[in-house]
Amino acid sequence: MKMKSKANFYTATEAEVIRAMSKKNGFKNLMKSIWKHKVLYLMFLPCIVYYILFNYIPMAGIVLAFKKYSFMKGIWGSDWVGLQYFKTFFTSYDCVKLLRNTLTVGLMKCILEFPFAIIFALLLNELRNAKFKKISQTISYLPHFMSSVIIITMLQRILAPDNGVINQLISAFGGDGSTFFLMKSQYFYPILFLLDLWKNIGWDSIIYLAAISGVDPSLYEAAEIDGCNKMKKVWHITLPSIKGTIGVLFILGIGGLLSSGFDQIYLLRTPGNMELADTLDTYVVRVGLANGQFGYATAIGLIQGIVGLILVLGSNKLSKKVTEVGIW
Amino acid sequence: MQAANKTKVNNKIKMGTGERILQVLIIVLVTLFSLCILLPCLNILSLSFNDGADAAKGGVYFWPRVFTLDNFAEVFKDGSIVRAYGITISRTVLGTLLSLILMTVSAYVLKIKTLPGRNFFTLAIAFTMLFSGGLIPTYIQYNKLNLLNHFWVYIFPGAISAYYLIMIRTFFDTIPESLEESAQIDGCGYFGIYTRVILPLSKPIIAVIGLYCAVNHWNDWFSGAFYMNSSKLWPVQTVLQQMLNKAMASTEENTSIGQLIAQNANTVTSDSLKMAAVIITMLPILCVYPFIQKYFTKGVMIGAIKG
Incomplete structure (x- = not known):
């Protein structure tokens, strides 16, 4: 029974349209209006079908987190x-390790990496040479368009022991050029951090640059008359003026705290860093797709999803209260 | 530079010096960062043009030492890689076209303010940006729809992106309603307004979203790796990912020399082959990139208005 009502709920969009279109009595105006827009509904139909098939049915499939999936019975028929x-997961040995790794990566990306794009935008904004600025910007966006596979294939070659370019340089300066960076777990977080920074700093700075260019120049002039130096102007004018943008991007980022960076972590795994390169994301892929424990993997995915939702809603509310900025 | 600024606030000439020092400092910093991006690419480029056996000895930095085109020739001789490029190109073209058609039509419908249910639809779409069913229910759904192990798994599941859809709608909202009204008076239906008024006026946003979609298709390795068992239908990114996976899993200190001994007749190592494949995969984006870059950034701005 429970599942049936859920299924009905998620197909409400379609049902609503059909019901409204076929009802000839009552709601006369609504009906008229819907009839008037019938071509629009027809045009919108593919979109409705798409969202039901690829978003809302999988969303209803979350019940799998509370069921033992069997191929024969399907999601709804399973016991x-x-x-x-949830009990299994929270009492398992893996749980602490997975949560620690996931949080470390998440915090690294959401908090530690966050200011760099702002700083980069501030630097670019100070540049007087327009041509140099444009070229630097163009170069800085480049990594955003390379796939993670390409980037990590390149990284693997460059960091290779002995004949990789980094190790070659280290030995050229008299160091030990045989470090297998990707195999050593102590290098895992620094590599991941720098890689992500490298990939995203330029692209993320675009939005800050746009916000900075929207700041009223008369504010700077006034500050100059008041005797502010560059640092003071940045601190007292630029940053407060773009705090709305900063807030929105922070809220959006915080939602991904438990599910960030699957691509890079998954591709960076080596036998040497397995202990650290195991996050909730990679765990779901491993136990779900590789081992076929569908119910268990769905439950872990659900934890991630709910925590993400709560974080976004919570930080949005908090931000609205504190800075009067929210994403809705 | 701060000290200079502070002590001589009123002295314009000194301010100029401070300013100049700051400029130089920023230029140095930004240049260093640009080099961090360009030099690794240059290294890979040199390796791809360098003889494989020679490169395995090390010492190839930013220029090929023993120049050869064999690596590229080998990539094009390898049937599976050529086929993978075919898959990548077809999914990019088909997928982008489908996405553009679906999303512009839907965005146009959502733009009509008198449409009953419009807010509900918008909310239902926006909600999917915050919450999703997760990997496994999605996987089971693809299986039920018979998409797994079929080419269409590259096309349909990613056809609509809520984020892009809302970006397109935001753009459509800027088109003056009076244009639609006059078209209506001239006898255009909704579909006519869409094709004759909205689309011709929306070239910038169509270019931006089309480019985003194309790049996403070109770079996607995930659906190939997890939704496709048959390696015959893998896109090139998945083929590269599988090569990478193998290389990462080996604890051997130096794979390229090991493989070199095994195939010493051929100076193309698997490593140099991989570098050539990486370059070919990056090339289309690198070539068009400088010209379309302004569209990409324009897209971010349009998204920002919504935020």
Whole structure:
């Protein structure tokens, strides 16, 4: 029964349209209006079908987190197991390790990396040579358009022991040029951090640059008359003026705290850094797709999804209260 | 430079010096960052043009030492890689076209303010940006739709992106309603307004979203790796990912020399082959990139208005 009502709920968009279109009595104006727009509904139909098939049915499929999936019975026919998967996960040995790794990566990306794009935008904004500025910007966006596979293939070659360019340089300066960077777990977080920074700093700075260029120049002039130096102007005018943009991007970033950087982590895994390169994302892929524990993997995905949702809603509310900036 | 600024606030000439020092400092910093991006690419480029056996010895930095085109020739001789490029190109073209048609039509519908249910639809679409069913229910759904192991798994599931859809709608909102009204008076239906008024006026946003979609298709390795068992239908990114996976899993200190001994007749190593494949995969984006770059950034601005 429960599942049926859920299925009905998620197909409400379609049902609503059909019901409204076929009802000839009552709601006369609404009906007229819907009839008047019938071509529009027809044009919109593919979009409705798409969202039901690829978003809302999988969303309803979350019930799998409370069921023991069997291929024969399908999602709806499978037997209920209650909260068993959640208990298994939170009592398992892996749990602490996975949460620690996931949070470390998430915090690194959401908090530690966050200011760099702002700083980069501030630097670019100070540049007087327009041509140099444009060329630097163009170069800085470049990594954003390279796929993670390409980037990490390049990285693997460059960091290769002995004949990789970094190790060659190290030995050229008299160091030990045989470090297998990707195999050593102590280099995992620094590599991941620098890689992500390298990939995103330019692209992320675009939005800040746009916000900075929107600041009223008369504010700077006034500050100059008041005797502010460059640093003071940045601190007292530029940053407060773009705090709305900063807030929105921070809220959006915080939602991905538990599910960030799958691509890079998955591709950077080596036998040497397995302990650290195991996050909730890679775990779901491993136990779900590789081992076929669908129910268990769905439960972990659900934890990630709910935490992400709560974080976005929560930080949005907090931000609205503190800075009067929100994403809606 | 701060000290100079502070002590001589009223002295315009000294301010100029401080300013100049700051400029030089920023230029140095930004140049260093640009080099961090360009030099690795240059290194890979040199390796791809360098003899494989020679490169394995090390010492190839930013210019090929023993120049050869064999690596590229080998890539094009390899049937599986050529086929993978075919898959990548067809999914990019087909997928981008489908996405553009679906998203512009839907965005146009959502733009009509009198449409009953418009807010509900918008909300239902926006909600998918915050929450999703997760990997496994999605996987099961693809299986039910018989998409797994079919080419269409590259095309349909990613056809609509809520984010791009809202960006397009935001752009459509800037088109004056009076144009639509006059078209209506001239006898245009909704579909006519869409094709004759909205689309011709929306070339910039169509270019931006089309480019985003194309880049996403070109760079996607995930659907190939997880939704496609048969390697015959893998796009080139997945082929590269599988090569990378193998290289990462080996604990051997130096794979290229090991492979070199095994195939010493051929001076193209698997490593140099990989570098050539990487260059070919990056090339289309690198070539068109400087020209279309302004469209990419324009897209971010349009997204920002919404935020």
